[in-house]
Amino acid sequence: MGYEITAVDADHCLLSYKESMTSKGKMQQMNDVFMSMMMSFFKKRNFKKMMKQIEGKYATS
Secondary structure (H helix, E strand, O other), X not given: OEEEEEEOXXXXXXXXXXXXXOOOOHHHHHHHHHHHHHHHHXXXXXXXXXXXXXXXXXXXX
16 A cells, blocks of 8 residues: 655645555455455545545645
């Protein structure tokens, strides 16, 4: 998992997020794919919530 923040201009930035998973064996790969599909909604929602909090902190500064 990693984040990369790139400045677009003086007032904007671009945030890139990357997550990778390495599995050993076919059953583990299938389980990882299934769980990532099931959990992606919650991850996305929590990530958006976190970004709004970060944005709020910087907007008031």
